[in-house]
Amino acid sequence: MSSPCDPEHAPAGDVSAALMMIDSRLKAIYDGRTGTDPEQQQMVEQFAATLGPDGVDALLDGTCTLIYMFMQWLATVCEDHDEEVIEYVLPTHVATMRMMPKTFRPEVIPTMAGLVIAAGTGLSPSLWRAQYGEWTDAETNALEATAVLLAERINRIADDHDFATRMITDVLTRSGQG
Incomplete structure (x- = not known):
């Protein structure tokens, strides 16, 4: 039986813009920068200001x-190693967010866990989240962090700091969107 949250019903959003933001955060992590780089934050804010409401929605969907x-x-x-993806990802993901209470308010962690679980069970994270109304500012921060943490996990598995970004770029190129 088909679910209204099946990915085939979901807008892809602006995956390229989302990937650019995630890649920027990963590069900051790998360069050893901690905290928010004021210059980078200003660039992100300027970029977000040019998007408008529809562009912000497309960026959220892309993420x-x-x-x-x-x-x-x-x-x-995980399947290749007889592991369950949700069991592999979720505990460390939640623990990481819980270690940073100033960055991630405790009430957004269940939403981000839900996004990971939705994606891990083959549902669209954006359609799953849409049923709960508009995104809050705290959730958008944690949404970006969720994507960064997943990309960083993939990069560690591949032992390549650019693997996750390159993987998505390759998919976009093959689909004619990159």
Whole structure:
């Protein structure tokens, strides 16, 4: 039986813009920068200001698409090792967010866990989340972090700091969107 949250019903969003933001965060992590780089934050804010409401929605949907794609890749890897992807990803993901209460308010963690679970069970994270109304500012911060944490996990598995970004770029190129 088909679910209204099946990915085939979901907008892909602006995956390229979402990937650019995630890649920027990953590069900051790998360069050893901690905290928010004021110059980078200003650039992100300027970029977001040019998007308008529809562009912001497309960016959120694009980030959810990345989460879905990352979880599908991780599910394939987990299957090869007789592991369950949700069991592999979720505990460390939640623990990481709980260690940073100033960055991630406790009430957004269940939503982000739900996004990971939705993607891990083959549902669209954006359609799953849409049933609960508009995104809050705290959730958008944690949404970006969810995608970054998943990409970083993939990069560690591949032992390549650019693997997750390159994987998505390759998919976009093959589909004619990159």
